[in-house]
Amino acid sequence: MDPKPLGQQHNGETSDVDAVVIGAGIGGLYAVRRLAADGLNVIGFDSATDVGGVWLHNGYPGARVDIEAYYYCFFDPEIYGEWQWSQRFPPQSELLAYLRHYAEHYGLRRYFSFNTRVEELHWQPEAKRWRVRTNTGSTVYARHVVLATGQLSKGRDLPFEGVEDFAGQWLETSQWPTEPVDLTGKRVAVIGTGSSGAQVIAAIAEQVESLHVFQRTPNYVVPSQNAPMDQDRYRQYSQNLGDLWDQVMRTGPAYLAPTTDVPASSMDPEQQRQRMEDQWNFGGLAMTFTFPDQRTDWKTADLVSDFVRAKIRDAIDDPALADVLEPRDYPIGTRRLVVCNGYYEAFNRDNVNLVNLRKESITRVTPQGIQTDEGFYEVDVIISALGFDAFSGAMDAIDIRNADGRRPTEDWARGPQAHLGLMVHGFPNMYVLTGPGSPSVLVNFNVHNVFHVDYVADLISYMSSHDYDAVQPTAEAQQRWHIETQRAADGLLRKEVKNYMVHVNDDGSRVFIPYAGGWSTYVDIVNRVAAEGYPGFAFSEVGTSTYRAVDHEDTVVPL
Numbered sequence: 001m002d003p004k005p006l007g008q009q010h011n012g013e014t015s016d017v018d019a020v021v022i023g024a025g026i027g028g029l030y031a032v033r034r035l036a037a038d039g040l041n042v043i044g045f046d047s048a049t050d051v052g053g054v055w056l057h058n059g060y061p062g063a064r065v066d067i068e069a070y071y072y073c074f075f076d077p078e079i080y081g082e083w084q085w086s087q088r089f090p091p092q093s094e095l096l097a098y099l100r101h102y103a104e105h106y107g108l109r110r111y112f113s114f115n116t117r118v119e120e121l122h123w124q125p126e127a128k129r130w131r132v133r134t135n136t137g138s139t140v141y142a143r144h145v146v147l148a149t150g151q152l153s154k155g156r157d158l159p160f161e162g163v164e165d166f167a168g169q170w171l172e173t174s175q176w177p178t179e180p181v182d183l184t185g186k187r188v189a190v191i192g193t194g195s196s197g198a199q200v201i202a203a204i205a206e207q208v209e210s211l212h213v214f215q216r217t218p219n220y221v222v223p224s225q226n227a228p229m230d231q232d233r234y235r236q237y238s239q240n241l242g243d244l245w246d247q248v249m250r251t252g253p254a255y256l257a258p259t260t261d262v263p264a265s266s267m268d269p270e271q272q273r274q275r276m277e278d279q280w281n282f283g284g285l286a287m288t289f290t291f292p293d294q295r296t297d298w299k300t301a302d303l304v305s306d307f308v309r310a311k312i313r314d315a316i317d318d319p320a321l322a323d324v325l326e327p328r329d330y331p332i333g334t335r336r337l338v339v340c341n342g343y344y345e346a347f348n349r350d351n352v353n354l355v356n357l358r359k360e361s362i363t364r365v366t367p368q369g370i371q372t373d374e375g376f377y378e379v380d381v382i383i384s385a386l387g388f389d390a391f392s393g394a395m396d397a398i399d400i401r402n403a404d405g406r407r408p409t410e411d412w413a414r415g416p417q418a419h420l421g422l423m424v425h426g427f428p429n430m431y432v433l434t435g436p437g438s439p440s441v442l443v444n445f446n447v448h449n450v451f452h453v454d455y456v457a458d459l460i461s462y463m464s465s466h467d468y469d470a471v472q473p474t475a476e477a478q479q480r481w482h483i484e485t486q487r488a489a490d491g492l493l494r495k496e497v498k499n500y501m502v503h504v505n506d507d508g509s510r511v512f513i514p515y516a517g518g519w520s521t522y523v524d525i526v527n528r529v530a531a532e533g534y535p536g537f538a539f540s541e542v543g544t545s546t547y548r549a550v551d552h553e554d555t556v557v558p559l
């Protein structure tokens, strides 16, 4: 069904639709396509000028995907075979071109209002509708709302004083301008050395006059070993796409990766060394899958960390510099591994200077540059690569209110929670794609979004065929899933290390936000929930105002 003409949603006019999708990135594009194909009247909103989501906003130099393109895609039979990826790990421009092509192929842009920010999302219990208000003055009533706003999309607030006084150019990797930025011959500072910071540093080092890199925590940065796509393999995959999808659904990270079941303790030192070399040569995120026990065993984690630390030292000419760049206080894989070619080599250049924020602190930004308590760095351009307000940032950016006027994140003081990582108790018909409590940032976002959208679409069809018009998880089921999510993270070294996947409570207790039990386990659990008639969910029948929970007796949600 075609969406209502977009003009009707502007200039203070009101319309009523089956579903609103917020975000025109990977999840939003697929959501609009699938829900429209199911016959729903669906419209989408995005504050950006076009489709692409994070792949539109993060167009900084060096940005590229760290999961192989064989799997970082929609698995769409009409597109997979005809699309040409140039490399295993393509650059941002190719990812964006792919998403644009997908939107073009299925005519998805006509569903979206671009340059339109959703400001309010208020549940109307009598009408069982979400009232959606945007910054353009339009109001839409929607039976269902899909939050395809991403978990890593809202940049962290800038913590530095004086940013507004800076007379040069201030750039953020997460909101990179779409028009070209020429850094040639400029004096540049980069603050932050996560995936975004590392990629930008390696990409611009040669071109700029000088580069000051402000590093707080050193990261393990490994090469991607990028190469052209294996065309034979790609062709075979395209001819057996259903099989490939099935294989991917049985993996831990939602893509085919060089994993093993053999723990380090079952190998002799030479076998261990060979295994680590093989993973290094495979590239990408492979070092995180070297041994199954490296996620939980400090000794194995140290073995892999020492191997990578030696590679890092090999790449850096100055041992004193290597001392600062080499991560020593946490093992590899406990924070998101950074995949980037030429990162350490950039620091061998005379025009690149490392500022160790463990020895000096940024006190303020001035019109001419960055002041620390140890010195002053005069620059023309400052690039902020501070990361994201993960999990709750994009949801907090919208005024979401349930029937009681509560916001979903108000109950997240002890860590973000969503039942099965998808729905929040008290917020009917609101679906948080790749939300907290789903594998989310631990797996391939593209596959995850497709799976979640299909799950939501199937749930909506189930409701239609059972005369239900609203659904939400029960508080008990959400709590049980939260406990299960914590159980799945038991013993994970990653939970003990400061990183954006861990929420630390005031009493020091730690909450692991994504579901760490592995992609295939997650898929099995949520599929069984659907097959058993959605235990843990409460449905409201058309014409009533109450919700009836599906019997818990046979629940597959672990207690």
Ligand code: NAP
Pocket: 064, 065, 066, 067, 152, 159, 191, 192, 193, 194, 195, 196, 197, 199, 214, 215, 216, 217, 336, 339, 357, 385, 386, 387, 388, 441, 500
């Ligand atoms: P990030 O990993 O959170 O890194 C943020 C960086 O900013 C860290 O070095 C952090 O230091 C630093 N920082 C934060 N606040 C600071 C402050 N007040 N002063 C100084 N430094 C500060 O963010 P990201 O690099 O944008 O990456 C986030 C995630 O996005 C990645 O983990 C990945 O999942 C995804 N991503 C993937 C790719 C890719 O390769 N495909 C590329 C970009 C992003 P601390 O570590 O000390 O906090």
